[in-house]
Amino acid sequence: xxxxxxxxxxxxxxxxxxxxxxxxxxxxxxxxxxxxxxxxxxxxxxxxxxxxxxxxxxxxxxxxxxxxxxxxxxxxxxxxxxxxxxxxxxxxxxxxxxxxxxxxxxxxxxxxxxxxxxxxxxxxxxxxxxxxxxxxxxxxxxxxxxxxxxxxxxxxxxxxxxxxxxxxxxxxxxxxxxxxxxxxxxxxxxxxxxxxxxxxxxxxxxxxxxxxxxxxxxxxxxxxxxxxxxxxxxxxxxxxxxxxxxxxxxxxxxxxxxxxxxxxxxxxxxxxxxxxxxxxxxxxxxxxxxxxxxxxxxxxxxxxxxxxxxxxxxxxxxxxxxxxxxxxxxxxxxxxxxxxxxxxxxxxxxxxxxxxxxxxxxxxxxxxxxxxxxxxxxxxxxxxxxxxxxxxxxxxxxxxxxxxxxxxxxxxxxxxxxxxxxxxxxxxxxxxxxxxxxxxxxxxxxxxxxxxxxxxxxxxxxxxxxxxxxxxxxxxxxxxxxxxxxxxxxxxxxxxxxxxxxxxxxxxxxxxxxxxxxxxxxxxxxxxxxxxxxxxxxxxxxxxxxxxxxxxxxxxxxxxxxxxxxxxxxxxxxxxxxxxxxxxxxxxxxxxxxxxxxxxxxxxxxxxxxxxxxxxxxxxxxxxxxxxxxxxxxxxxxxxxxxxxxxxxxxxxxxxxxxxxxxxxxxxxxxxxxxxxxxxxxxxxxxxxxxxxxxxxxxxxxxxxxx
Amino acid sequence: xxxxxxxxxxxxxxxxxxxxxxxxxxxxxxxxxxxxxxxxxxxxxxxxxxxxxxxxxxxxxxxxxxxxxxxxxxxxxxxxxxxxxxxxxxxxxxxxxxxxxxxxxxxxxxxxxxxxxxxxxxxxxxxxxxxxxxxxxxxxxxxxxxxxxxxxxxxxxxxxxxxxxxxxxxxxxxxxxxxxxxxxx
Numbered sequence: 001x002x003x004x005x006x007x008x009x010x011x012x013x014x015x016x017x018x019x020x021x022x023x024x025x026x027x028x029x030x031x032x033x034x035x036x037x038x039x040x041x042x043x044x045x046x047x048x049x050x051x052x053x054x055x056x057x058x059x060x061x062x063x064x065x066x067x068x069x070x071x072x073x074x075x076x077x078x079x080x081x082x083x084x085x086x087x088x089x090x091x092x093x094x095x096x097x098x099x100x101x102x103x104x105x106x107x108x109x110x111x112x113x114x115x116x117x118x119x120x121x122x123x124x125x126x127x128x129x130x131x132x133x134x135x136x137x138x139x140x141x142x143x144x145x146x147x148x149x150x151x152x153x154x155x156x157x158x159x160x161x162x163x164x165x166x167x168x169x170x171x172x173x174x175x176x177x178x179x180x181x182x183x184x185x186x187x188x189x190x191x192x193x194x195x196x197x198x199x200x201x202x203x204x205x206x207x208x209x210x211x212x213x214x215x216x217x218x219x220x221x222x223x224x225x226x227x228x229x230x231x232x233x234x235x236x237x238x239x240x241x242x243x244x245x246x247x248x249x250x251x252x253x254x255x256x257x258x259x260x261x262x263x264x265x266x267x268x269x270x271x272x273x274x275x276x277x278x279x280x281x282x283x284x285x286x287x288x289x290x291x292x293x294x295x296x297x298x299x300x301x302x303x304x305x306x307x308x309x310x311x312x313x314x315x316x317x318x319x320x321x322x323x324x325x326x327x328x329x330x331x332x333x334x335x336x337x338x339x340x341x342x343x344x345x346x347x348x349x350x351x352x353x354x355x356x357x358x359x360x361x362x363x364x365x366x367x368x369x370x371x372x373x374x375x376x377x378x379x380x381x382x383x384x385x386x387x388x389x390x391x392x393x394x395x396x397x398x399x400x401x402x403x404x405x406x407x408x409x410x411x412x413x414x415x416x417x418x419x420x421x422x423x424x425x426x427x428x429x430x431x432x433x434x435x436x437x438x439x440x441x442x443x444x445x446x447x448x449x450x451x452x453x454x455x456x457x458x459x460x461x462x463x464x465x466x467x468x469x470x471x472x473x474x475x476x477x478x479x480x481x482x483x484x485x486x487x488x489x490x491x492x493x494x495x496x497x498x499x500x501x502x503x504x505x506x507x508x509x510x511x512x513x514x515x516x517x518x519x520x521x522x523x524x525x526x527x528x529x530x531x532x533x534x535x536x537x538x539x540x541x542x543x544x545x546x547x548x549x550x551x552x553x554x555x556x557x558x559x560x561x562x563x564x565x566x567x568x569x570x571x572x573x574x575x576x577x578x579x580x581x582x583x584x585x586x587x588x589x590x591x592x593x594x595x596x597x598x599x600x601x602x603x604x605x606x607x608x609x610x611x612x613x614x615x616x617x618x619x620x621x622x623x624x625x626x627x628x629x630x631x632x633x634x635x636x637x638x639x640x641x642x643x644x645x646x647x648x649x650x651x652x653x654x655x656x657x658x659x660x661x662x663x664x665x666x667x668x669x670x671x672x673x674x675x676x677x678x679x680x681x682x683x684x685x686x687x688x689x690x691x692x693x694x695x696x697x698x699x700x701x702x703x704x705x706x707x
Numbered sequence: 708x709x710x711x712x713x714x715x716x717x718x719x720x721x722x723x724x725x726x727x728x729x730x731x732x733x734x735x736x737x738x739x740x741x742x743x744x745x746x747x748x749x750x751x752x753x754x755x756x757x758x759x760x761x762x763x764x765x766x767x768x769x770x771x772x773x774x775x776x777x778x779x780x781x782x783x784x785x786x787x788x789x790x791x792x793x794x795x796x797x798x799x800x801x802x803x804x805x806x807x808x809x810x811x812x813x814x815x816x817x818x819x820x821x822x823x824x825x826x827x828x829x830x831x832x833x834x835x836x837x838x839x840x841x842x843x844x845x846x847x848x849x850x851x852x853x854x855x856x857x858x859x860x861x862x863x864x865x866x867x868x869x870x871x872x873x874x875x876x877x878x879x880x881x882x883x884x885x886x887x888x889x890x891x892x
Binding site: 195266267272375376377378383387390394397398401402406407416417418419420421422423424425427428431432559561622623624625640642643653655 | 727730731734735738742745746748749750752753754755756757758775787789790792830832833834835836838846859861
């Protein structure tokens, strides 16, 4: 019954969305305010139906209704509750529904927040958002209906005189069938792959989806601006924050995916340049480029055309990535069902890209995308930002070529299949990333219009000295590789610039205002969240960069078989095998084999680790190797249990990695996410009295109010 | 994409900005060449033929050449010396055209006619996902001894090659048939 409600709501949500499209466009063309409002309300009704529909599937999952085919295929009675919730994105049908739900959610919130401030854009924006919603919910409905249930058709009597049945799946009960027993179905349900039962995997897909789907809003605003011809700065203002929101989730999704790979896959790495990973990285690159170049349009009225290309291109990259990963276009280690949705997705990607490009060209020919200023100096902030964009685009092209371009081109024109391996990415991307880091050090210090070299030099002096001090610290700790030191130096500079510029802003406030240091810092962030949030993101990126260089260049590994009491040594650590706990049975039916290991440094015990192997006898008899890790800021001692002598476990084989500085990646990610939240946070959240104080420039009042 | 941008900027420049125009143009050109070179040289280093098991077994031109292949793992051939991390197994040729990946893998390992290739990997921990009817993606080269020495072993990550249909009868539940339910990775 509940599945039928979900199914019906999905259909109704599509009907309402189509109504919203038609009515909004008509209202805009005829300037009919009543109809425009009706279109707006339809967006909310669409969301209500989508929420009901998704809620029904979620409810079926949580209450273990295995008569729903989707529930049967992604969950099982022995699964912990968290993964019963997350099973909604466990497979194609559910994830498509969830994706449509998120699109509808973003549309509803965007309309709610921006209806008044972006009144002129909204009707067309609604149309573009709803077209996308209709496409994805239609895809769910037609190709991957998650509300299908199992039904039994009697086929005859077997030799034992028992009634035999065929099991079929259908959304509505076909005539002549009977309902199967839920408890019988529960016995055969196998549940989520053990590898996916990890907190990173529970939150990585929704974060990624929120990121992907979030780019719909800026895309719709850009298209609405083009369609209405209202190409003032309004659409940019509205799009910018939405892009930041999407960027926040996309970054989080990428980070969680890396963390999951590091924890679960047991190869000591976090990024493999696999096409599916790259498909998620591509919109991140264009989105990041846009977040930089949008500043030039806001401040100088330049790059209007280019910003359009970036916003539309980012959403186009999202849809392309969805198409490429779900159609089996390229061979990836991530497996997705090769379903029939490939062609519709390709069609949708192709038409939206064509439409976007066509509208940009149309408005350009009318002169509506002409820049208000010209580039006057090669050495100005706007030129450096353009350089930043060029390098982001170069990375985009390089990653696209490596993951999709080369395989597709060779298949089409050379009649062979050529893939570019990790070697390609390791050779092409580091110089581009380093170039970005150099710009991250210089661009924030340059001035609009033109910068004199001597002024820039003066501003760079302090961060440069701090960078040298950092390198000194690395050398004191025994770093001798010149190449690595250059890398660390380039990466550090941007971080020091961010810290130093924040400090200078803080100093300036302290000079002018009589307030406590903490109040100064808070006011600094409150008055200019984008600027100082941005510096925080830069600092986070620097910390991540140091972590990547350290863990990539200086990873050490060894493997050894140890008897009880024996130890191995690697990178200044000693690892002693103490004992073995075999055959531990957990509540959810796993069987654990655990080795107890002591990590020593200079003769002192620093950690007890329990690397283990989980065996899932209830599922598909799979195993899962869980590393034991001793994490410090300096490095991770990452221990894998490879094998043991049967029964006695008198000797055990370990594989041990030392991953230097790897935790900086997670800490830097934390700083980056925090900075993005700062930068995105709406100023309206600041209490009205404080805002008043800010406007009147009375800092004592603001400080007293705790701003 | 960079080219589009360059064009628009030049369009916007006036005679007054003419002297800068050449600076921008030259700078842009140098960068394009540098980026192009980077990508091309990377392509030359990283390019690998992605071929089938049958091609690598039957075509002598691939002996000693680093290639990428994908095959279905035959479960009973997996031999793992965990003390020395030496892994040997055999993969079977997967047909090029198929609708259902899981069924293609099932067919590959059960068809005695298709090409099979012994694989040798050393120094790697046996991946949890290496099992019967899993799809392995390997980089390495076939030697004259007919064994494929892999330097990189990847397995199709979280995949669920299992029944998509329960089979119910009055006498109890049993399961038949294979088909895949893909899992978002």
